[in-house]
Amino acid sequence: MADEHAPDQAPQTPAADPNREPRAPEVTFLGFVMSLAQTAAIHFGDIPDPVSGQQGAPNLAAARQMIDILDLIEEKTRGNLSPEERQVLEQLLYELRMRAVETQKPKSSIIIP
Numbered sequence: 001m002a003d004e005h006a007p008d009q010a011p012q013t014p015a016a017d018p019n020r021e022p023r024a025p026e027v028t029f030l031g032f033v034m035s036l037a038q039t040a041a042i043h044f045g046d047i048p049d050p051v052s053g054q055q056g057a058p059n060l061a062a063a064r065q066m067i068d069i070l071d072l073i074e075e076k077t078r079g080n081l082s083p084e085e086r087q088v089l090e091q092l093l094y095e096l097r098m099r100a101v102e103t104q105k106p107k108s109s110i111i112i113p
Helices: 029-044 060-077 083-104
Strands: none
Touching: 029 060, 029 083, 060 083
16 A cells, blocks of 8 residues: 655644634643742732733732642642642742731831921
């Protein structure tokens, strides 16, 4: 039986279906915890909302909830993470907790005579 393709030609792939939705990127543990940390940063008012592009007013209760969720994930996955995953999660939690402490400090005011 003869080969349908000439020896110097690669097999043709079917054209992409224009009606088919593109595949979402693979979900990874690190991507998941990074998205939660980004959500916390949005709630702290540190970065603009990626959908609207607008800088929102800080929502400290929602930011704290994201920290609590990450803390719960750290607790429930303890001993089951790769060294890289554990290090990233610990670092994110540390940085977010420090950010939460910053929000509790009174704003310093400069008195100009």
